[in-house]
Amino acid sequence: MASTSTFRPNPNPCTNGVVSSPRRQFGSFAFESSTSLFGSKFLAGKSFSLSTRINRPEAVISASSRAFDVVIVGAGIIGLTIARQFLIGSDLSVAVVDKAVPCSGATGAGQGYIWKVHKTPGSDKWELAMRSHELWEMLADSIHDQGLNPLEVLGWKKTGSLLIGRTPGDSDLLKRKVQQLSEAGLQAEYLSGHDLLQEEPALMVGEDSSAAFLPDDCQLDAQRTVAFIENANRHFASKGRYAEFYHDPVTCLLRSGSHEEVEAVLTSKNTLYSKKAVIVAAGCWSGSLMHELLRESEILLDVPVKPRKGHLLVLENFNALQLNHGLMEAGYVNHQTISASGPFDHGQALSVSMTATMDAMGNLVLGSSRQFSGFSSEVDEPIITHIWKRAGEFFPSLKELPLSDFIKSRKVRVGLRPYMPDGRPVIGPVPGLSNVFLATGHEGEGLSLALGTAEMVADMVLGNPGKVDNAPFAVPGRC
Numbered sequence: 306m307a308s309t310s311t312f313r314p315n316p317n318p319c320t321n322g323v324v325s326s327p328r329r330q331f332g333s334f335a336f337e338s339s340t341s342l343f344g345s346k347f348l349a350g351k352s353f354s355l356s357t358r359i360n361r362p363e364a365v366i367s368a369s370s371r372a373f374d375v376v377i378v379g380a381g382i383i384g385l386t387i388a389r390q391f392l393i394g395s396d397l398s399v400a401v402v403d404k405a406v407p408c409s410g411a412t413g414a415g416q417g418y419i420w421k422v423h424k425t426p427g428s429d430k431w432e433l434a435m436r437s438h439e440l441w442e443m444l445a446d447s448i449h450d451q452g453l454n455p456l457e458v459l460g461w462k463k464t465g466s467l468l469i470g471r472t473p474g475d476s477d478l479l480k481r482k483v484q485q486l487s488e489a490g491l492q493a494e495y496l497s498g499h500d501l502l503q504e505e506p507a508l509m510v511g512e513d514s515s516a517a518f519l520p521d522d523c524q525l526d527a528q529r530t531v532a533f534i535e536n537a538n539r540h541f542a543s544k545g546r547y548a549e550f551y552h553d554p555v556t557c558l559l560r561s562g563s564h565e566e567v568e569a570v571l572t573s574k575n576t577l578y579s580k581k582a583v584i585v586a587a588g589c590w591s592g593s594l595m596h597e598l599l600r601e602s603e604i605l606l607d608v609p610v611k612p613r614k615g616h617l618l619v620l621e622n623f624n625a626l627q628l629n630h631g632l633m634e635a636g637y638v639n640h641q642t643i644s645a646s647g648p649f650d651h652g653q654a655l656s657v658s659m660t661a662t663m664d665a666m667g668n669l670v671l672g673s674s675r676q677f678s679g680f681s682s683e684v685d686e687p688i689i690t691h692i693w694k695r696a697g698e699f700f701p702s703l704k705e706l707p708l709s710d711f712i713k714s715r716k717v718r719v720g721l722r723p724y725m726p727d728g729r730p731v732i733g734p735v736p737g738l739s740n741v742f743l744a745t746g747h748e749g750e751g752l753s754l755a756l757g758t759a760e761m762v763a764d765m766v767l768g769n770p771g772k773v774d775n776a777p778f779a780v781p782g783r784c
């Protein structure tokens with residue numbers, strides 16, 4: 306399938322940042338062979354080759370210059386689900402580019418709850434969250450209808466979720482939350498301490514304990530889900546509609562003569578021409594990437610997305626505790642539960658909130674921390690101890706066990722959540738660059754909001770009426 310073509314290279318090579326080139330230049334490439342891997346719809350490049358790299362499947366391609374309808378920067382859950390949406394919902398061709406591989410960003414660390422119990426009906430994100438959950442459930446159902454098991458394919462479990470309070474103040478908050486969720490049409494129950502213990506016998510339940518219970522809430526396994534979406538996307542490679550460029554950071558944008566559109570995305574190895582749209586879904590790196598890409602242009606854009614580091618502790622094949630549901634402490638909602646003003650805080654606004662799930666493999670997954678400590682994804686051991694101690698305050702059986710007993714059967718996951726100061730993702734076109742769209746800033750909800758975000762982005766690009774109001778996520782006034 307591979308073919309070779311040669312072209313006259315762009316006389317304005319991009320060094321860094323935005324480079325302008327007259328749009329006509331695109332047509333000036335002299336192709337000596339027009340047979341490309343993906344057929345005549347695509348422009349073939351110089352020394353075009355299809356290479357299967359070690360550990361990467363055949364859809365990973367090495368080429369010097371290619372054209373696609375849509376180029377997506379970032380292969381986290383947001384970028385990959387956007388690619389999926391274009392592939393299943395249109396006839397456009399899609400390239401996904403990543404500086405590393407899927408799951409190397411925040412996505413690989415995600416705990417996997419896509420719950421509604423901690424969300425607020427009527428908030429800016431509510432409609433998007435509801436639509437996204439609906440789409441996740443439809444995906445799980447479609448997998449089931451194909452005779453496959455969503456538990457195996459996605460790590461999909463309808464465990465229900467419990468938002469747990471331990472004070473009279475929490476109890477009032479949870480009663481109000483249950484009322485709001487019920488009024489929004491969800492099945493929601495307020496549980497007293499007694500009822501909570503029936504649902505979750507492993508919990509330490511005091512006289513002021515209570516919970517909001519959403520029996521229909523679901524969870525997935527981020528890594529299984531990403532693998533499923535990647536494989537599904539790759540089916541379109543043989544139809545000439547999909548390609549991946551991994552270990553290939555984006556370095557530059559090439560603008561058209563009109564200056565209002567980006568014509569191509571330059572990576573460390575490739576020039577990827579985009580006929581319709583460029584989507585930047587680079588998680589917490591989106592701000593610095595856009596800053597770098599637009600550095601020498603007249604466009605003023607400051608995407609204030611910041612890395613918010615999170616740790617998760619995974620205890621493999623854990624038998625000392627069984628959970629019937631997914632659990633989260635009520636304080637998670639404000640992300641401020643424990644202010645660890647200890648020696649390891651260093652002004653990072655460190656907080657640790659108890660979250661607990663059992664994953665599809667029977668591992669106990671305990672979360673989670675939040676801190677602002679730059680782009681480092683090193684494991685901070687004191688934070689793991691903190692997560693363990695916090696979990697011990699909810700589960701007496703854990704309190705009795707030293708964490709050092711699990712040194713061989715534990716894993717730590719660290720990820721950098723894309724944090725937006727106003728708490729809303731940024732989804733929409735960049736002012737001044739009409740074919741460039743941002744889709745980032747989902748902080749701790751990227752898994753949960755992914756399918757709704759993907760649908761929103763595709764609808765914007767395709768000019769379809771949106772299912773959800775996109776105004777709260779627009780770029781102007783926020784970046």
Ligand SMILES: Cc1cc2nc3c(=O)[nH]c(=O)nc-3n(C[C@H](O)[C@H](O)[C@H](O)COP(=O)(O)OP(=O)(O)OC[C@H]3O[C@@H](n4cnc5c(N)ncnc54)[C@H](O)[C@@H]3O)c2cc1C
Pocket residue numbers: 378379380381382383384402403404405406407408409410411412413414415416417418419553554555556586587588589590591594614615616617672673674718719720721722723744745746747748749750751752753754
């Ligand atoms: C500990 C933890 C637990 C979480 N639990 C949950 C949960 O239970 N439920 C939930 O909904 N959410 C959860 N989240 C949040 C969720 O994981 C994120 O919101 C989501 O993964 C963000 O996805 P993304 O695609 O925007 O970013 P990422 O997954 O970070 O992907 C961005 C990609 O962009 C690539 N990139 C960056 N720069 C470049 C460049 N120059 N060129 C090319 N590629 C580039 C990166 O390599 C990366 O692969 C959790 C996060 C953490 C850290």
